[in-house]
Amino acid sequence: MSNVALLPIVADRYTPCVRTIRIVGLNLTGATMRAQVRAVGDTPGAPLVDLQTVTNGNAEGLRLVSVVTAAGVTTSTVEMVINETTMEALPYEGELGDATDLAWDWQATLSGRKRRIAKGAFRILGDGVTGADMAPYDRGEAYGGDQSDTNGMTTGATLTFGDDVVTITIDGADQLAVIVAEAETAADRADAAIAIALAAADRAQAYANQLPDFVQGSPGASATEVGLFAAAKGMTFVSAINRIRTTGRQLRGDGGAAWYVRWVAPMPALAAGQQDFSWFQAADASRWVLEAGQPFYPQQFGAMGDPSLTRTTIAQNIAVGSRGPDEAAAINAALLAPMVRELIVTAQHWFGTDIRKPSGKHLRGLDRATCGFHRIPLIGNQARPQFGVYSEDDDSGSFSDFFVNCQRSGYTGAPGSNQQQLLNRCSGLIIRRDSRNVRASRVDVLNSHGYSHYTCAGSAGNAGPTPKDTIREDCRAYNGQTGFEETGLGLTHENIDCSVYTDPLDGGIVLPMECAFHSYSGVAFIRRIRCSFIGNAPAVLDAIADGVDSGTIINIDCDYEPTGGQAAIIITNPDPAGVGNPNNAGRRIQKYIIRHTRAVPARIFDNQKSPYAVQADNAAVSIEGGEFRGLGITASTGAVVDIRNGAVVEGSRSDGLFLFALNIDGTGLINWYGKAGSVTAINTTDPNLARPGADFGVTFYDFPKLYPASGAGGYTLPPYRQRVRGEKARGAWGSYNPTADNLNLYVNIPLQTSVASRDLTDISLTLHAPDGTVVWPKGVTVTYDWQSDAELQVRIGGTDPLNNFGLRYSILEWTA
Structure with a gap:
């Protein structure tokens, strides 16, 4: 059996x-x-x-x-x-x-x-x-x-x-078991916390019923539960009392209740900057420090939160007169307090200066819909860009379950290239310098005139200490200049299930967006898994900068949909000749992978804005499956794009210009492997102006479904008998009986073998300019003639000597 x-x-x-x-x-x-x-x-x-x-x-x-x-x-x-x-x-x-x-x-x-x-x-x-x-x-x-x-x-x-x-x-069963176990443990802790809270509330109510604002711990008393924080500071304690509990910071039950222990030598010295935050001095000069091991909340340090802010106010444009006090000092003191390993945010707080989480500590909220931080917008020009919430040199710390609303701080409407406008930026959640194994989970950043989620080095040129092995998971960015940005020599980082949206939630000004996901300056490893974007900007911009190569960048199961005529994925060295920085010359992204990803820019049929799904130069790109639309895929100078595993590529336009769904610009190359998938080219103005692949630089090692195709439209192209491709440099050209009106330039091209049928032979010729572009100079004619069945002669007419040009050719003989 x-x-x-x-x-x-x-x-x-x-x-x-x-x-x-x-x-x-x-x-x-x-x-x-x-x-x-x-x-x-x-x-x-x-x-x-x-x-x-x-x-x-x-x-x-x-x-x-x-x-x-x-x-x-x-x-x-x-x-x-x-x-x-x-x-x-x-x-x-x-x-x-x-x-x-x-x-x-x-x-x-x-x-x-x-x-x-x-x-x-x-x-x-x-x-x-x-x-x-x-x-x-x-x-x-x-x-x-x-x-x-x-x-x-x-x-x-x-x-x-x-x-x-x-x-x-x-x-997923193994992960589910871990989740269930963690949930059960959390539920047990929550039940215990509820029991403690109920008991404390009962005791507080009992005291309130007996005497208004009753305070215990006065001279000679023996009880350990005292009144509010301010009252405790004014008390005198007998020597037998070494542990006390306040009932609130400003009001009973306001979240500021805490346990304190008497400070005595040789306990660690008390920092002066922590007085009235993590410790206080009573009227009898005794000092009381927050007891380690209890849950810690901002309210215990004096950051009470703005009670007017609720679940819905995160989606509102809050007026200046409605703002609560600046609580950045109290929050920073809470995070810096030596007994605090985790700070739990339960309300919404205003902050006017950067909030820094020290190394190894954990900042978390109850949920990102109701808990978080609102930036008080900066007024006037700044000497440097500002941070929202950040950590640096952080070893194994974390952020989770809160929001950061940057309130468009620093944005004045000036052009993005304005230098002072750049200095006035305010980013959201930042992990920087020599940080290791830091995780951000379920953190939303809103209205950042800067980088919503920023992982970066700590020195000019992005060459200083650099984060390693950092992760952002299920984080979101709304209405920011950049959604997720990673930069720094040797940086390694992952974005998992992260999303970017250009639209604001509060109905206010839409900030100009550079792109959703961005990396540059020699990153060593970036991986995006199930990330998504929809909005008016490029989805991905991975670029060379600061004169160094970038390493490996991977997009897996992502979904990118630009809506304003921008390319979905841009892979580029924007300074290939080293004009801005001589060290940029020749730099490239070493390994770029796009796996099972949907890159579908909106079809805006305009000569200036027709978008590519993937636009690559100076990079080695591997596309494995996925869906790519817009104008299709283009490889420019220095790019080699390998496509396999059944990718679906569709390019379309209606402006009367020629379209290649797999396009080559300059010396780029595209190689297709495997019969799975399809390549479709559509020109709605003139169907004859559309082909699946460019005549130069595109090689089908196997034929997928192609449309239009030689032969019956939509069916596999017939196999070819021979294919000869190459480029003849200007120095290889000759001139026959030149005149003042015509230089009569020519060049001979030998074939691999004699053609069996000239009628079944496609010939494509293009002039390659010195700057790498493929152009057709004014007044120049190019014709060809068969010298024999094994050799072609190309004739270039006109008065332009075409110095430093090249003649690029593709000769393809079909079998049928």
Whole structure:
């Protein structure tokens, strides 16, 4: 008897059901696969779902994606697809909102013998909203499969087959277990904190009921709970009392209640700058310092927060007269206090100077919707750009679950190139200098006339101490000059599930945005995973600056959608000749990867604003799958772009200019590998002015679906018999009987072999200017003639000597 995996599936009704299943221990090459869904096991008649073996990744069925053998162990990966229409047609059970429970199993025929691979419940969730227009009001009673196991596969799973056992790993289950454990621990801590808080509230209420503003701890008293912070400062304590608790900072229950211990030698010396923040001196000259180990909040240090700010005020443009006091000094003192390892923000605070979190400490809020910091806008010109909340030389610290609203501080409407305007900038959340292993999670930055999220070196030219191994996760930027910026020689950083939006939440002025994601100055490693942008700016600008190469930059599963006519992804050395900085000459991005990413700029059919999905120069670029639209992909001087793994590229325009969906400018190169994917070029004004790839610099090592194509439009191009490409420098040209009206320049181009048919030979000729651009000088004519079936002569007419030019050619002979 063979082992069968018990693998329940949980699926949404109004979306396709797509699951990736890895089978460790079985080689399914050549296997015939079938899976069915029925009401319960042994239900007769036609199945509700009947999946067969398919090879098309878009088709409904079971597709063998890959078979890999590593260390002697074979793993087969299968993708199961059930179309949305099939899911919607499945029966409904019970009341509105109830799940429908069915049964499924999966068989494979190996070497003529059937084997049951997996079985289990097939649950259709009943909480779908979008797409439920035709859902019935009246449903039959539940009659389907086993309802006992609801922890089904929602994305993928791994089945490991051994001699006597099959092991199942559902994707994400290990992470889920950790999350559940952490949640349970947090819940236990929360329950304990609630109990302590309730007990303290009961005691405080008891005191309040007996005597108004009653204060214990007066001379001769023995109780350890005293009144408000100010009252405690005015008290005299008997020597037997060494630990006290205040009931609030300004009012009872205002969040400022805290435990203090009597300071005595040889306890660490008390910093003068911390007086009345983390310690105070009572009327009898005794000193009391906050006790370590308790939760710490800004209110305990005198930062009470602005009570007029609520969950909705973060999305409002707050008037000057409505602002609360500047609490930056108290917040900075709280973060600097030696007993504070974590500061918990529970309110919204105004700050007028930078807030700095010291190394290794943790600044977190309860949630980013209600907890955070509002910048008091700076007035007048600044000597340097300002920070919002930041850390430097930070070892393993963190930021989480709050917002920073920069309030457009420093923005006057001056042009972005204005030097004083640049000095007046205010950034949001900054990690800088020699920081290591710092994490920012669920932090929003709003209205930053600067860098919303900034990870940077600490010296001019970005060559000083540089952050390493920093991470921003599930962070967002709204209405900022730049969303996420990383700069510094040797910097390593990751952005995971981060998003950028150009629109403000408060209805105020929209700040000019440079780009959403930006890196430069010799970064060593940048990785963006599932990051997204929609708005009026380029999505990504990764550039060379400060005379150094950049290392590896990766975009994985990202979604970029510029809306204002900008390119989605720009990879560039903006100073390739070293005019601004001689050290920039020849610098490039060493390794640039775009994997399974959607780069779809809005189609603005304008000669000046037609956007590319990817625009690259001076970089080695690898594109692996994904979707790219706008004008398509262009490679300029110094760029080599390799495309593989089924990428979909579509270029379109309607301005009457020629379009190459894969475009070459200068000495760039684009190489296509694999038959999967497609390249489409559309010119709505004149379809004849559109081709999938440029005549120079684009090589198809395999042909994907191409449109338009030589031959029947939309079908694979026929294979070519020979292809000759190259460039003849001006020094290789000759001149035949030149006159004052015509220099009669010429150059001969030999072929690899004699052509079989001149009619099936495409010839493309372009003049290459000294500055790297491909131009056609005024008054110059270029013609060609066959010297023989193995040699072509190109003639260049006109009076321009074309010094330092080159003749670039591409000769392609098709077989049919």
